[in-house]
Every structure is written in C-alpha cells, then in structure tokens.
Amino acid sequence: xxxxxLIPHLFRTEFSKITSVLCKLFGIEHIExxxxxxxxxxxxxxxxxxYKGLPQNPTAWLYTVAKNKAKNYLHHNNIFIQKIAPQIxxxxxxxxxxxxxxxxxxxxxxxxxxxxxxxxxxxxxxxQVGLSLRILCGFGIEEIANAFLTNKETINKRLFxxxxxxxxxxxxxxxxxxxxxxxxxxxxLTTLYLLFNKGYFSESSNNVLREDxxxxxxRLNYLLIENExxxxxxxxxxxxxxxxxxxxxxxxxxxxxxxxxxxxxxENLWNKELIERGAYxxxxxxxxxxxxxxxxxxxxxxxxxxxxxxxxxWENILQLYNHLLQIQYSPIxxxxxxxxxxxxxxxxxxxREAEKxxxxxxxxxxxxxxxxxxxxxxxxAKENFQTAYxxxxxxxxxxxxxxxxxxx
Amino acid sequence: MKEFLFLYRTDYNQMQQQATPEQMQASxxxxxDWLGSIAAQNRLIDKGHRLENSGRVVKNxxxxxxxxxxxxxxxxxxSFVKAESYNxxxxxxxGCPIHSVGGSxxxxxxxLM
Numbered sequence: 001x002x003x004x005x006l007i008p009h010l011f012r013t014e015f016s017k018i019t020s021v022l023c024k025l026f027g028i029e030h031i032e033x034x035x036x037x038x039x040x041x042x043x044x045x046x047x048x049x050x051y052k053g054l055p056q057n058p059t060a061w062l063y064t065v066a067k068n069k070a071k072n073y074l075h076h077n078n079i080f081i082q083k084i085a086p087q088i089x090x091x092x093x094x095x096x097x098x099x100x101x102x103x104x105x106x107x108x109x110x111x112x113x114x115x116x117x118x119x120x121x122x123x124x125x126x127x128q129v130g131l132s133l134r135i136l137c138g139f140g141i142e143e144i145a146n147a148f149l150t151n152k153e154t155i156n157k158r159l160f161x162x163x164x165x166x167x168x169x170x171x172x173x174x175x176x177x178x179x180x181x182x183x184x185x186x187x188x189l190t191t192l193y194l195l196f197n198k199g200y201f202s203e204s205s206n207n208v209l210r211e212d213x214x215x216x217x218x219r220l221n222y223l224l225i226e227n228e229x230x231x232x233x234x235x236x237x238x239x240x241x242x243x244x245x246x247x248x249x250x251x252x253x254x255x256x257x258x259x260x261x262x263x264x265x266x267e268n269l270w271n272k273e274l275i276e277r278g279a280y281x282x283x284x285x286x287x288x289x290x291x292x293x294x295x296x297x298x299x300x301x302x303x304x305x306x307x308x309x310x311x312x313x314w315e316n317i318l319q320l321y322n323h324l325l326q327i328q329y330s331p332i333x334x335x336x337x338x339x340x341x342x343x344x345x346x347x348x349x350x351x352r353e354a355e356k357x358x359x360x361x362x363x364x365x366x367x368x369x370x371x372x373x374x375x376x377x378x379x380x381a382k383e384n385f386q387t388a389y390x391x392x393x394x395x396x397x398x399x400x401x402x403x404x405x406x407x408x
Numbered sequence: 409m410k411e412f413l414f415l416y417r418t419d420y421n422q423m424q425q426q427a428t429p430e431q432m433q434a435s436x437x438x439x440x441d442w443l444g445s446i447a448a449q450n451r452l453i454d455k456g457h458r459l460e461n462s463g464r465v466v467k468n469x470x471x472x473x474x475x476x477x478x479x480x481x482x483x484x485x486x487s488f489v490k491a492e493s494y495n496x497x498x499x500x501x502x503g504c505p506i507h508s509v510g511g512s513x514x515x516x517x518x519x520l521m
Contacts, residue, residue: 325444326443337448353445
C-alpha cells in the first residue's frame with residue numbers, strides 16, 4: 001500500500017480505536033477531546049511521515065503519539081484531577097503509561113461499550129448512525145454528509161446536538177447490565193441495520209464509500225457476535241442478512257454505476273463465500289424461540305440467493321413477508337409481498353391485492369402495478385409506469401422506470 | 409380509522425375429524441395469506457391468537473368445563489383490525505378462510521373510551 005493509500009486506511013481503522021479508548025478513559029462528556037487528540041495524532045503522522053518516511057510499525061507509532069498527546073493533555077488540564085485521579089486506585093510513577101491501554105482487548109471492549117453508549121435510546125436514530133460513523137468507523141464529516149446526501153454543516157449540527165445529549169443524559173461508556181442487554185441491543189441493532197442500508201441503498205455515487213459503510217456495519221455487528229453476552233439469535237440473523245445482501249455488491253451496479261435489477265443480475269458475480277457465511281449465521285440464529293424481523297428479512301434474502309424461480313422459493317418468500325408484515329408494517333414490505341403473491345397466485349390476484357394498498361404517493365407502488373399489468377393490459381402497465389416516473393425523485397429511479405417502459 | 413375485534417367461531421369437533429397434516433398446512437397458509445393481506449394494508453393491529461380447545465366457564469362461583477357444552481360453535485381465536493367503518497370491516501372479514509370450513513367471523517367495533 002502506498003503512503004497515499006495507507007494514511008486514509010489507517011485513519012479509518014485507528015481513529016475509532018484511539019477515540020474509543022480515550023473517550024472511555026475521559027468519560028463521554030469529553031468525547032470531543034478524545035476526537036481532537038485522535039485527529040491531532042493523524043495530523044502529526046502526515047507531517048512527520050511526509051519528510052521522514054513511514055515508520056516501521058505505523059500503528060505502534062500512532063499509539064505512542066496518541067498516548068503522549070493524551071498524557072500532555074491530562075497534565076495540562078484539570079480533567080485529570082477532577083475526573084481521572086479519584087478513580088485510579090494505584091499510584092505508581094508510571095501511572096499515565098499504564099492507564100492509556102491500547103491493547104487489542106481494551107480496544108475491542110472500548111469499541112463495544114462505545115457502541116452501546118452511542119446507540120443510547122435518548123439519541124435520534126439518524127444521529128446514532130452519524131455518530132457511529134464518526135466515532136466508531138472513523139468517517140470524515142464530508143463522507144458522512146455524502147452518505148446522507150446532505151451538507152457538512154447539517155451533519156456537524158446533528159452530531160453536536162447528539163453529543164450534547166450524551167452529556168446531559170450522562171450516558172456511561174459501559175457494557176449494559178445483563179438484565180438490560182436485550183432492550184439496549186434492540187437500538188444497537190437498529191442502528192447497525194440503518195448503517196448498512198445507508199451504504200446499500202444510498203444514492204451517493206461514491207461506490208467505495210457505500211461499500212465501506214456496509215463493511216463497517218458488518219464489522220461492528222461481528223464485534224457483537226464475538227462477545228459471548230451479545231452473541232444472541234437476532235444478532236446472528238442481522239449478520240446473515242448483511243452477508244446475503246453484500247454478496248450482490250459486484251452484481252448490482254454496472255460499469256456506469258447504474259443499478260442492475262435483481263432479475264437482470266449476473267449470478268456469477270454473486271459472492272459465493274458471503275452467501276455461505278450468511279447461511280452459516282442464519283443457521284446459528286435459529287436457536288432460541290423468538291423470531292425477529294432480522295430473522296425474517298434474512299430468510300427472504302436467503303431465498304433471493306437462489307436465482308431460479310421455483311414455486312417453493314416464492315411460497316417461502318410470500319410466507320416470510322406475511323410474517324414480517326404482522327410484526328412490523330412498512331410500505332416496501334407490503335409492495336414486495338404483493339410481488340411475491342403474483343409469483344405464487346398469479347398477476348390477477350396480485351393486482352386485486354395491490355389495489356387495496358393505495359400507496360398513491362409512492363412511486364414503487366406504481367412500478368409494481370406496471371409490472372403486474374405487464375402482459376395483461378400493457379396500456380395500463382404503461383400508464384402506471386408513467387405515474388411512477390413522474391413521482392420518482394432521483395435520476396437513478398427515473399432511469400430504472402424508463403428502462404421498464406421501453407421494454408414493454 | 410376505527411378498531412374492530414374479529415372473533416372466529418367454528419365447530420371444533422368437525423374440524424378435528426377432517427384435518428390431515430396437508431390440510432392443516434394448507435389451512436395455515438390460507439390464514440397467513442389472509443392476515444398478511446390485512447397487514448400489507450397496514451390494518452392489522454394484532455393478529456391475536458388461536459385459542460386452545462379447552463376452557464372453563466365461571467358463573468356464580470360454579471365452574472364448568474369447556475366453553476361449548478351446549479353450543480356447537482365456539483370461539484377459536486381472535487384478531488384486532490383497523491377499518492373505516494363496519495362495512496369496511498365486513499369486507500375484510502369476508503375474505504377470512506374460516507368460511508371455507510363453515511365457521512363465522514363476529515365483527516365488533518371496540519369502544520376505545
């Protein structure tokens with residue numbers, strides 16, 4: 001890896017580690033100080049490395065510099081006296097040295113605890129995703145803005161408010177007590193799910209960034225699997241879902257960056273290894289007696305890894321959607337269910353069901369109707385695609401609908 | 409939107425005589441399709457539960473076994489559904505798979521006060 005590639009890469013992976021460990025040490029109210037020290041460390045790295053060359057072990061170099069900067073900070077500020085000192089039991093002379101623990105174990109613990117802190121129920125979901133991207137995934141403000149399709153200012157404001165909230169709520173960076181894990185885990189999983197979807201469905205034209213978002217969501221999810229207390233069925237189910245989706249990364253965009261619809265995808269481009277991993281974790285998720293929405297969505301995603309249209313496939317998908325909708329309604333699940341229904345009971349039945357949905361401000365609704373009328377009443381199909389085209393907001397969606405119209 | 413209780417009534421004895429595993433599977437699928445259809449319209453409040461084929465009736469401190477000693481049809485389950493009106497709720501209830509086994513749906517608007 002060249003230096004130009006190495007620094008951003010290290011920044012991603014190490015920023016989050018340093019910030020989590022320092023923040024854990026300082027307390028959540030000093031989250032910005034932890035971030036600043038981490039950023040400062042990278043600034044020093046860029047300056048020093050550009051004329052002295054790369055150190056032998058860049059990560060170790062970063063940790064040493066981060067520790068020194070943290071120690072300096074502690075020396076010069078009274079946060080040490082007020083906050084840290086009372087908590088430190090032993091008083092050896094190399095106290096600072098020992099306290100800043102950048103061992104692999106402490107890094108993992110800190111990141112996991114930080115994940116629970118950032119996904120505190122008092123923080124709005126969008127802000128949780130943003131904060132996680134910043135603190136746990138080391139994304140820059142501009143990258144986050146790009147992923148959310150907004151500007152840096154909005155993201156800065158959102159993160160600032162969320163950090164304020166963490167302070168006023170006095171959120172502790174700790175592993176929740178065993179009795180609360182299930183409840184707190186729900187918010188954490190929602191955030192990881194949103195984080196993944198942000199990457200998977202983002203309109204952002206930056207493909208590398210989008211994939212990175214998904215991979216980060218998977219990495220954080222995997223932290224939960226590796227920890228005994230959080231290695232629960234729904235955590236495995238969500239991981240399986242991500243594996244199945246991620247297996248189609250290469251197939252769902254063409255060389256021009258346009259979306260390739262599922263039925264047009266080249267299944268040779270599907271990542272077999274990820275499909276197998278997904279199946280492995282889906283199997284692991286089946287222990288226990290609770291079926292979460294992640295189980296059902298992972299089940300649906302599993303059936304989609306089988307390209308051939310069989311009766312068994314669509315009957316299973318339909319039943320999974322029936323079940324999913326009973327747990328949690330969403331317009332997209334309602335539309336997908338109706339599509340599955342057409343595969344099982346035919347287009348006429350599905351048209352009758354679709355008309356009951358009345359999702360008249362949703363362009364996917366009209367795209368579905370267009371699809372269902374295909375071959376039955378092509379004029380009606382065209383009309384519906386036309387309405388979908390008018391309602392669609394993004395160029396990508398308009399393009400996709402246009403293609404369908406042209407095929408008629 | 410108003411909220412309604414759907415009470416499913418069937419003749420338990422008759423149902424048990426008929427059902428083969430395949431028939432039970434097919435029946436389950438019909439129920440899931442029907443409930444899924446209501447849920448897809450965002451009108452399912454709670455799919456509710458099936459009720460066990462046993463019960464006790466308590467009246468004046470007198471306890472009798474089984475809720476269906478004298479009547480043929482008993483309540484086999486219930487759901488909660490959102491609808492605009494009785495007409496609307498009845499339209500939904502017409503699609504219930506219970507009709508194919510000679511059962512009925514009692515539709516009752518809930519007093520939410």
